[in-house]
Amino acid sequence: MKPVPAKVSVFRKILRGTGFFPFIVKRVLTSILLIFGMTFIAFSITQLVPGDPVAANLGQSAYSDPEIVAAFEKEFGLDQPVPVQYLRYIQKLSQGNLGISLSSKRPVNEDLKEYFPATLEIALVAVVIAMILGLLLGTISAITRDRLPDQIIRVVSLTGVSMPTFWTALVFFYVFFFLLGWSPGTGRLDPGAEPPPQVTGMFTIDALINGDFATFRQAFSYLLLPAIVLAIYALGVLTRFTRASVLEILGNDYVRTARAKGLPEFTVIRRHVLRPALLAIITVAGVAFASLMAGSVLVENVFSWPGLGQYAYRAAVGLDLPGIMGVSMVVATVYITMNLIVDILYRVIDPQLRKAEQ
Amino acid sequence: VSAAAKTLTVETVFQLTSTDPARSFEQTGNMINRALYETLLTYKGGDAATPVPGVASKWSVNANATEFTFTINPKAKFSDGTKVTSADVVFSLNRLKNVKGNPSSLMNGITVSAPDAGTVVLTTANPTPQVLAIVTSPALGILNSKVVKANGGTDAADAKDTDKALDFLKTQSAGSGPYILKSFNLTTEVVLVKNTKYWGTAAGYDQIVVRNVPVNVQRLNAIKGTSSIAVDLSPDQAEGLGSKVYVVEGKASNVFFLYLSQNKDFSAATAFTSNAKCVEAARYAINYNKIVRYAGRGAVQAPGIIPSFFSGALKAKDAIKQDTARAKTAFDACGIKDTPVSIGFWGDGGAVNGLSFASLTALVDEDLRAVGFKTKLAGAPIAVSLPLYRENKEEMGLWLWGPDWPDSTNYTESFSPGTKVGLRMGWKAGSDSVIEELRARASTETNTKKRAALFREWQIEMNKRSPLIPLVQPAAIVVSNKSVVGTSDHPIWKVNLAEVRPAK
Amino acid sequence: MASRFGNSNSIWRQPLAVVGLAIVAFWVFAAIFAPWISPYDPLAQDSDKFLTPGSLHWMGTDELNRDIFSRVIYGARISLPYSILLVVLSALLGSIIGGISGYFGGRVDAIIMRLTDMFFAFPAIVLAMAVAAALGPEIRNAVIAITIVSWPVYARLVRGLILNAKQNDYVTASSLLGSSSLRTLVVDLRPNLAGPVFVLASLEVGNALLLLSGLSFLGLGAQPPAAEWGSMVSMGAVNFDRWWVGLFPGLAILSAVLAFNFIGDALRDALDPRTAKALRD
Amino acid sequence: MKPIVEVKNLSVEYTRGDQKVRAVAGVDLEVSAGEILGLVGESGCGKSTLGKAIVGILQGAEGEVNFDGQQVSKIGRGQRDAHYRNLQMIFQDPYGSLNPRRKIGDQIADGPRISGVSKADALEKAESLLERVGLPRNAVERYPHQFSGGQRQRIAIARALAISPKVIIADEPISALDTSSQAAVANLLVNLVEEFQMGLIFISHDLSIVRRISDRVAVMYLGKIVETGKTEEIWNSPAHPYTKALMSAITHADGKAFIPLDLPGDVPNPAYPPSGCRFHPRCPLAQAECGSSEPVHVSLSDGRKVSCILQQAGSAPKALTF
Amino acid sequence: MTLLSVRDLTVTLMTGSGPADAVRNLSFDIERGQILGIAGESGSGKTMTALSIMGLLPYKGKASGSINFDGEELVGFKPKDFRRVRGKDVAMIFQDPMTSLHPMLTIETQLTEHLRHHRKVSRAEARARALELLDTVKIPDPETALKAHPSQFSGGMRQRIAIAMALACQPKLLIADEPTTALDVTVQAGILKLLDELRKSQNLSVIVITHDLGVLSALTDRLMIMYAGAEVESGPTSQVLTRPRHPYTQGLIDALPDSEAHGKRLIAIEGMPPELGKFPSGCAFHTRCSFARNECKSGTPNKVDIDGTRRIFCTVDPFDTPAGVNR
Ligand SMILES: Nc1ncnc2c1ncn2[C@@H]1O[C@H](COP(=O)(O)OP(=O)(O)OP(=O)(O)O)[C@@H](O)[C@H]1O
Numbered sequence A: 001m002k003p004v005p006a007k008v009s010v011f012r013k014i015l016r017g018t019g020f021f022p023f024i025v026k027r028v029l030t031s032i033l034l035i036f037g038m039t040f041i042a043f044s045i046t047q048l049v050p051g052d053p054v055a056a057n058l059g060q061s062a063y064s065d066p067e068i069v070a071a072f073e074k075e076f077g078l079d080q081p082v083p084v085q086y087l088r089y090i091q092k093l094s095q096g097n098l099g100i101s102l103s104s105k106r107p108v109n110e111d112l113k114e115y116f117p118a119t120l121e122i123a124l125v126a127v128v129i130a131m132i133l134g135l136l137l138g139t140i141s142a143i144t145r146d147r148l149p150d151q152i153i154r155v156v157s158l159t160g161v162s163m164p165t166f167w168t169a170l171v172f173f174y175v176f177f178f179l180l181g182w183s184p185g186t187g188r189l190d191p192g193a194e195p196p197p198q199v200t201g202m203f204t205i206d207a208l209i210n211g212d213f214a215t216f217r218q219a220f221s222y223l224l225l226p227a228i229v230l231a232i233y234a235l236g237v238l239t240r241f242t243r244a245s246v247l248e249i250l251g252n253d254y255v256r257t258a259r260a261k262g263l264p265e266f267t268v269i270r271r272h273v274l275r276p277a278l279l280a281i282i283t284v285a286g287v288a289f290a291s292l293m294a295g296s297v298l299v300e301n302v303f304s305w306p307g308l309g310q311y312a313y314r315a316a317v318g319l320d321l322p323g324i325m326g327v328s329m330v331v332a333t334v335y336i337t338m339n340l341i342v343d344i345l346y347r348v349i350d351p352q353l354r355k356a357e358q
Numbered sequence B: 001v002s003a004a005a006k007t008l009t010v011e012t013v014f015q016l017t018s019t020d021p022a023r024s025f026e027q028t029g030n031m032i033n034r035a036l037y038e039t040l041l042t043y044k045g046g047d048a049a050t051p052v053p054g055v056a057s058k059w060s061v062n063a064n065a066t067e068f069t070f071t072i073n074p075k076a077k078f079s080d081g082t083k084v085t086s087a088d089v090v091f092s093l094n095r096l097k098n099v100k101g102n103p104s105s106l107m108n109g110i111t112v113s114a115p116d117a118g119t120v121v122l123t124t125a126n127p128t129p130q131v132l133a134i135v136t137s138p139a140l141g142i143l144n145s146k147v148v149k150a151n152g153g154t155d156a157a158d159a160k161d162t163d164k165a166l167d168f169l170k171t172q173s174a175g176s177g178p179y180i181l182k183s184f185n186l187t188t189e190v191v192l193v194k195n196t197k198y199w200g201t202a203a204g205y206d207q208i209v210v211r212n213v214p215v216n217v218q219r220l221n222a223i224k225g226t227s228s229i230a231v232d233l234s235p236d237q238a239e240g241l242g243s244k245v246y247v248v249e250g251k252a253s254n255v256f257f258l259y260l261s262q263n264k265d266f267s268a269a270t271a272f273t274s275n276a277k278c279v280e281a282a283r284y285a286i287n288y289n290k291i292v293r294y295a296g297r298g299a300v301q302a303p304g305i306i307p308s309f310f311s312g313a314l315k316a317k318d319a320i321k322q323d324t325a326r327a328k329t330a331f332d333a334c335g336i337k338d339t340p341v342s343i344g345f346w347g348d349g350g351a352v353n354g355l356s357f358a359s360l361t362a363l364v365d366e367d368l369r370a371v372g373f374k375t376k377l378a379g380a381p382i383a384v385s386l387p388l389y390r391e392n393k394e395e396m397g398l399w400l401w402g403p404d405w406p407d408s409t410n411y412t413e414s415f416s417p418g419t420k421v422g423l424r425m426g427w428k429a430g431s432d433s434v435i436e437e438l439r440a441r442a443s444t445e446t447n448t449k450k451r452a453a454l455f456r457e458w459q460i461e462m463n464k465r466s467p468l469i470p471l472v473q474p475a476a477i478v479v480s481n482k483s484v485v486g487t488s489d490h491p492i493w494k495v496n497l498a499e500v501r502p503a504k
Numbered sequence C: 001m002a003s004r005f006g007n008s009n010s011i012w013r014q015p016l017a018v019v020g021l022a023i024v025a026f027w028v029f030a031a032i033f034a035p036w037i038s039p040y041d042p043l044a045q046d047s048d049k050f051l052t053p054g055s056l057h058w059m060g061t062d063e064l065n066r067d068i069f070s071r072v073i074y075g076a077r078i079s080l081p082y083s084i085l086l087v088v089l090s091a092l093l094g095s096i097i098g099g100i101s102g103y104f105g106g107r108v109d110a111i112i113m114r115l116t117d118m119f120f121a122f123p124a125i126v127l128a129m130a131v132a133a134a135l136g137p138e139i140r141n142a143v144i145a146i147t148i149v150s151w152p153v154y155a156r157l158v159r160g161l162i163l164n165a166k167q168n169d170y171v172t173a174s175s176l177l178g179s180s181s182l183r184t185l186v187v188d189l190r191p192n193l194a195g196p197v198f199v200l201a202s203l204e205v206g207n208a209l210l211l212l213s214g215l216s217f218l219g220l221g222a223q224p225p226a227a228e229w230g231s232m233v234s235m236g237a238v239n240f241d242r243w244w245v246g247l248f249p250g251l252a253i254l255s256a257v258l259a260f261n262f263i264g265d266a267l268r269d270a271l272d273p274r275t276a277k278a279l280r281d
Numbered sequence D: 001m002k003p004i005v006e007v008k009n010l011s012v013e014y015t016r017g018d019q020k021v022r023a024v025a026g027v028d029l030e031v032s033a034g035e036i037l038g039l040v041g042e043s044g045c046g047k048s049t050l051g052k053a054i055v056g057i058l059q060g061a062e063g064e065v066n067f068d069g070q071q072v073s074k075i076g077r078g079q080r081d082a083h084y085r086n087l088q089m090i091f092q093d094p095y096g097s098l099n100p101r102r103k104i105g106d107q108i109a110d111g112p113r114i115s116g117v118s119k120a121d122a123l124e125k126a127e128s129l130l131e132r133v134g135l136p137r138n139a140v141e142r143y144p145h146q147f148s149g150g151q152r153q154r155i156a157i158a159r160a161l162a163i164s165p166k167v168i169i170a171d172e173p174i175s176a177l178d179t180s181s182q183a184a185v186a187n188l189l190v191n192l193v194e195e196f197q198m199g200l201i202f203i204s205h206d207l208s209i210v211r212r213i214s215d216r217v218a219v220m221y222l223g224k225i226v227e228t229g230k231t232e233e234i235w236n237s238p239a240h241p242y243t244k245a246l247m248s249a250i251t252h253a254d255g256k257a258f259i260p261l262d263l264p265g266d267v268p269n270p271a272y273p274p275s276g277c278r279f280h281p282r283c284p285l286a287q288a289e290c291g292s293s294e295p296v297h298v299s300l301s302d303g304r305k306v307s308c309i310l311q312q313a314g315s316a317p318k319a320l321t322f
Numbered sequence E: 001m002t003l004l005s006v007r008d009l010t011v012t013l014m015t016g017s018g019p020a021d022a023v024r025n026l027s028f029d030i031e032r033g034q035i036l037g038i039a040g041e042s043g044s045g046k047t048m049t050a051l052s053i054m055g056l057l058p059y060k061g062k063a064s065g066s067i068n069f070d071g072e073e074l075v076g077f078k079p080k081d082f083r084r085v086r087g088k089d090v091a092m093i094f095q096d097p098m099t100s101l102h103p104m105l106t107i108e109t110q111l112t113e114h115l116r117h118h119r120k121v122s123r124a125e126a127r128a129r130a131l132e133l134l135d136t137v138k139i140p141d142p143e144t145a146l147k148a149h150p151s152q153f154s155g156g157m158r159q160r161i162a163i164a165m166a167l168a169c170q171p172k173l174l175i176a177d178e179p180t181t182a183l184d185v186t187v188q189a190g191i192l193k194l195l196d197e198l199r200k201s202q203n204l205s206v207i208v209i210t211h212d213l214g215v216l217s218a219l220t221d222r223l224m225i226m227y228a229g230a231e232v233e234s235g236p237t238s239q240v241l242t243r244p245r246h247p248y249t250q251g252l253i254d255a256l257p258d259s260e261a262h263g264k265r266l267i268a269i270e271g272m273p274p275e276l277g278k279f280p281s282g283c284a285f286h287t288r289c290s291f292a293r294n295e296c297k298s299g300t301p302n303k304v305d306i307d308g309t310r311r312i313f314c315t316v317d318p319f320d321t322p323a324g325v326n327r
């Protein structure tokens, strides 16, 4: 038998190893596999269900012209058998190419480059709002357990997770835009205002990079309301989760030990309770962030926010398969990446896990 | 004058795919392209009957309406300063024909030629009087052929594979209109700026922002006075807007209609709906007044399928009136009894001119049920419902028709047996010799008066025997800030942005 | 009940749970007796429209002048049963898949768990939208679509519970006594799974209702003229400043979801803490 | 008497990450019917692992276990062979060893039911067994949470007895119990062994209890048996320093303010066992070669077996003094 | 000199079925430098007694009576006052060293945070003190240990660290709740030795709580036996263990495996300890006591003082025999 080439064995060693580096390599590899696996599910589901993308995407008269229909099918590869379509898709995907959108007739990559940052922007602001408030409210709730503040926070956070987002968005828009005039309205910038030069695609950040504070303020004022609406659900989730985690940790022996040392309650909470709680909360926040991106469909619909959610909606309703796949891939990638980051963070923060690995 | 005063904001629900004239066939695209690209002929204001000079200063038609000669205005210049020549026209029209985009069918049967640099001739095999209307369509906008060719454009026969100018035309325009494209975003806004080298009367604004805004927000913005023009409000929504705006009321060119499938073999229900008695029962069951009231001020019952402003449109007195007794008798005679019958329509919140298909269907549904139909509403998103309609897979359907070109032939050529919509209704050629003969005569008649009479007669026969039941011609509303003048409502491009100016 | 959910924290002692039960009881009552409760036919139209709430129409009327109060009441007939159906279907499907995964373990388990990972990563609403759009919007199809995306929570829970329970000495003891794995699963573990799955399902009813009405809001669920809360809100969205059109159906959704969450929460608290934790993660 | 359970050179491994941990490393052991074998050792030394490997919950990596003449194999997904059902185990945690959601009666009846006894008969048997272990007959209808730890342990014993086992491995059955219940459960086990002539392996970390109830003792340290022999002999003259240390560490409630002997360090991690004699880093009598060469397991003249270089095969145990 | 004087301490806890007294009318004293042992079966209220001194009673728990510590009355103390005393003058270590140290904080942080808080010393001083403490409790290589996390230590080492933590502010009283229960016997001895040395070298008062009479015998000067939240017997350790006067104490001693009874059978106290909230009336032990008479079932048991240093709570007092007479 031929000797195993050195490169392979190093690779094997990494995969079999249990240290920090092999762990990361392994996690990244499984994440990539996961994403490819998902394309299969997405593809199967979208293929299994009926619906005619050609009809959905051609105008009335064009559709009756067989020549035009054939041209359209050829252009988007719809004339090929499904497995071939899938293989082609995978092949392109591995080169980072998500195909051409049926509805916008542009590469999905380009579409996403445009819409994704808009959603990322509100989702980030939303998750920051939800994290900060959720941590605060959840902790207060836990330490005032069963007393009035706790009761109030529990009902409020439960209400938060029970609100239909699309409805909340309407109510908030009506109140804060129409009645109170605090929000400038729909869209991302004033009509005709020049967006900042694209770096990240997030207007607030790009404006800052560009040193353009007026645009930053404008962009921020537009995104605040949708971000708040989007944050409500996540806030409810994080508050409840924080409360539960803090309560659980409060019941740990080491908290009793900390109290037995006569430390100020604030120190006990901050150092001995929140630190371990944070781990759990970060995990949930990571997942919440990914679900915010998906949840933005309904909010963006109301606020005419030109983001992934709107794009997803149009793609779905237009049976724009490459579009649907593209959105799904992006959201899934965010989700998987968040999980990956959280996992890594977990190891960095938690010495016990690190120890167990050695 | 401040910079802001020179910006016009137009709010509309985007129906937009691109600003390439050869590929764009949606309302928002038409509105924008009307300001970017000029056509040989055009219309003024809200009129859609009398063509006026565009790039062509003069034109003539031969006696049997098969040859149309246009003389290009020597002053006409593109935004880069070069002159408009017949070569540009030939290129643009052939490109439209050959890229096989949605509007390509406008060029069916038309050939273009250029005897000299200042003259263009369009010829057809059969008499086609509507060519003069067709050339006003923004899809036939004239492109600067050199610029477009330099950026991947071609008018060759295989243009559908080889033309690569689409992306270029999203970043920049290459027309001779009063505005040029500054930026294009499919979902948020399209920004136009003044063409400083325009050869005609200068543009009214330095900049026009066409924004994608949902109808409800258009209304709120109109009340607040933050928008300049709102395009999509229904008569209802146009009420109580306050003092900052005025409302331009017109009639939409769209007609909503109900049909019953004539495809006997499609389902249990269509075995009956193909029966003339069944159609009659439905036609007289409907409370048209109720629908018109729902459609709001300015809407009218559609007496026939041809909208009011086209030649040969029927008068209100010709309209069908509800007659429940007659409907019930017909219903009993048709034998459908308790067989359930579904009505297809555009379901996911689909609305045009502020009227929602779902609500209209609900209204019709109530009346049909009242005479005994066992109806079932089968709305679906456009992607699902439209194919069913197009493939004649509905039992009943509630849809609308907007003109592809502003001429009544568009209707005779689309709704007669064996034509496009006729087939969708399962109405095959040879089903009705009277109607078919009227159609043939109307299409070749060049005398204006005789044409109108034929169109009227065609519609009256349609109302007697066709599976088609015209329902309502909605009002078309443009709400405009008082700082703006020149707003009108046009059936093809809605608002003529080229004509809009700041109030003095 | 007491023995199944532990005895110290009976849900009757939790005020929020009682409120939740009351609201659910109200909606169930409304759904059953809708024809008697509602003052008008929910489909009856009129030439007037958009009447403001008043003594004739408590919640006003919509663009076809249908009585919103009656429609909200009738809405319970769609939203509640379908949400519950949805949860039952996903719970069944998820439990079976999770059961298979936990029972076989090893490679089967690994494959199934990767699959659920994928479904978790998938944006549920996008998938549901696509499926609903393609199958044709009908509430039945929306239910199918949501079931396809919502079974993995149950699968994960059931599998986790089985793996956890497998470590219990009583499972080992029973296999020493000759019990086959299948018998253990059915006899020993099923009662342990039933409680948590039931609690999760009760927590998920609210989510199901939200997703279902969200799809209807987008026009991909229940179709007009059916009175469905989500699609009623979407009509309110078109008629923004007629606030009553969207407000009341929205409140109906909120109240029902809140009620189910109250109950689910209380049930979870009544479970023993370790299982409750499994439900939370 | 012929032993009913024979363990020969048994090793058991766990996999942690990609590392193998040998929790039991080459153990020989035997139990006869009617005999109580005490297995003592500190936490983590592999007692439970050994117990589980004997009944077949864990798979041995090397060596074998014979039960009643047949080799025990790991339990699989299917039904366990009737022969091996006579080999039962009782666990330490009285809360985890009964299914909280099932009635006591059903759980005890499980064994007979699987062996084909009718439901009524099985339940009848459950009732009489409950009575035998000192609980009321009507306990069949109740759930585990209605019983104390000691009572549950008795129920667990009743469940094992329901199929009349020949050997029971009891893994720290009384460690989690209160002083008073401890005595009751221990006494019950002793009575049952005498009554049914079962073999019992009694696992415990408490040498003083093992001394009281068992006929023979095996002392385990870090995966290995360091000494086996008759209880009284070991108690009177421990031959292995670890046995001696264990005994010296026992506190006595005699009011004499005597602080027992402590050994340096803890039981090491079995993943990294010390070289040579595994006890040598903590052994007060360790010599230079203890770190390098592994001691042989030798039989002493009184029949005891011990692994220590201080003891010589065939001779009487040498007295150890720290 | 009396450091801690507890009188009529009653601890009321909230249970599923309402409030219940987990500790009832308990009185005892501790002198400086003395070790007091508290023994009793599970649930007898040992831990609650300790926690009431620390002001750390569980959620909704209340103490009444009097706890006089070094001149201060602790019953009715505000949380703020407790925080002043806790960790500084009274310190406590818990049963399970695996869970009582914070898994994510370094040993240095855990050893010095209260030192720095109570004594307001600089980081460097605190560190020096921490090294000294680790040395005192015999942790090898204190420098490295400071940077480590608890998971890097074995159970016995962790318990030593917990003791070092408790000693950081030089408390006057140390409460050790089952300090060796979770440890191996060969390790337990080390901890006992350490506690004994500390008491001697630092003149520390210690309360040791355990159900292991052997441990108490090794370590304590005085002993208090509790049953169902109340004292049943107390006195000098050697006397209580060699000549118990209360039937319950006798039962505990008889149940020890190394007692002199014969054969394989152990001697058990019949029945089970009562649950909180279901303590029998009268002498709580009467349900399990072979000497019980009718009068045991109601009223409070007699308090019998013996030699001025011992007392039992028993109306029957069955072992009232002259000293030295062997039963
Ligand atoms: N499932 C497992 N995976 C990996 N290692 C294990 C596993 N179970 C036990 N071990 C390790 O094997 C060794 C022996 O464990 P075992 O439980 O047999 O010890 P024990 O003597 O019963 O201890 P205790 O007195 O704590 O019950 C220990 O070091 C333990 O950490």
Ligand SMILES: Nc1ncnc2c1ncn2[C@@H]1O[C@H](COP(=O)(O)OP(=O)(O)OP(=O)(O)O)[C@@H](O)[C@H]1O
Pocket: E013, E014, E015, E022, E040, E041, E042, E043, E044, E045, E046, E047, E048, E049, E058, E059, E211, E275, E276
């Ligand atoms: N948080 C609590 N709420 C209610 N009751 C409690 C709580 N903690 C303990 N108890 C009860 O208080 C009684 C006394 O408990 P305590 O912990 O003082 O007993 P102990 O003597 O220390 O027992 P152990 O030996 O088990 O530690 C017990 O019955 C116990 O169940």
Ligand SMILES: [Mg+2]
Pocket: D047, D048, D049, D171, D172
């Ligand atoms: Mg063990």
Ligand SMILES: [Mg+2]
Pocket: E046, E047, E048, E177
């Ligand atoms: Mg305790």
